[in-house]
Amino acid sequence: MKYFFLSYILTGIIIVSFAGFRGHKFEEPPFQIFNDMKAQDKVKAQQPSSFFENGEAMRKPVAGTVPMGYAVPKKPASEGFVAQDYEFTHGPGYYYTGKDGDFYGDGFPKEIKVDAALVKRGQDRYNIHCAVCHGTSGDGKGVFTKYSTVIPAALTSAGFDDPANALYRPDGKIYDTITNGFNQMGGYGANIAVQDRWAIVSYIRALQFAAKNPAP
Numbered sequence: 001m002k003y004f005f006l007s008y009i010l011t012g013i014i015i016v017s018f019a020g021f022r023g024h025k026f027e028e029p030p031f032q033i034f035n036d037m038k039a040q041d042k043v044k045a046q047q048p049s050s051f052f053e054n055g056e057a058m059r060k061p062v063a064g065t066v067p068m069g070y071a072v073p074k075k076p077a078s079e080g081f082v083a084q085d086y087e088f089t090h091g092p093g094y095y096y097t098g099k100d101g102d103f104y105g106d107g108f109p110k111e112i113k114v115d116a117a118l119v120k121r122g123q124d125r126y127n128i129h130c131a132v133c134h135g136t137s138g139d140g141k142g143v144f145t146k147y148s149t150v151i152p153a154a155l156t157s158a159g160f161d162d163p164a165n166a167l168y169r170p171d172g173k174i175y176d177t178i179t180n181g182f183n184q185m186g187g188y189g190a191n192i193a194v195q196d197r198w199a200i201v202s203y204i205r206a207l208q209f210a211a212k213n214p215a216p
């Protein structure tokens with residue numbers, strides 16, 4: 001019995017010496033038996049690094065770097081810039097957000113010229129970014145549905161294009177869905193430039209029209 005109590009106390013001491021008292025705050029890094037990747041060799045923001053010759057850890061892009069396929073916008077739309085160059089959301093207003101105040105707007109913003117070239121561009125971008133899920137015709141039966149239980153919306157379904165229907169999605173709402181995603185759909189705002197998002201909206205309208213008016 002004596003030995004039992006002794007080993008009992010000893011076990012207690014060992015546990016407390018390793019684990020500490022409850023609520024006790026350690027200043028030291030946590031004790032790791034296996035490296036759980038809290039400590040790793042990496043570059044932290046604003047920290048120096050001896051790896052590079054000039055000691056700067058944060059590397060600048062090579063001079064003249066622009067996102068692939070895009071020119072850097074000269075001025076933001078807030079300064080009267082009319083969409084010519086490709087740009088990503090960087091401000092409030094209908095053109096960037098698809099919203100008029102708290103509500104989704106309808107129609108195309110004045111910065112966007114609606115013509116055949118816009119719809120063509122939209123077709124191009126839609127087939128790259130959206131068709132895998134929503135299908136080339138917009139019926140929601142893209143190749144993705146073969147591999148997933150998630151069901152993409154049928155963009156040509158009844159009511160989607162009819163302002164009198166409760167299911168109606170205004171242009172600004174579709175634009176916002178592309179930018180920020182919707183429920184199970186992720187956002188594409190980081191991949192698709194503002195002009196291209198509006199171009200895709202125009203192409204979705206064309207798909208909806210085509211679904212209602214099949215070629216004879």
Ligand code: HEC
Nearest residue numbers: 129130133150151152153174177178182183184185188200
């Ligand atoms: C990875 C698959 C996937 C891709 C790619 C995708 N979507 Fe979706 N999308 C979905 C799913 C899934 C839903 C249904 C979301 C829900 O209701 O949970 C959806 C819903 C929508 C809706 C309906 C939102 C609403 O108001 O009900 C629109 C509009 C839409 N997508 C447009 C697009 C456009 C435009 C693109 C291309 C830029 C695109 N989606 C790319 C999966 C995708």
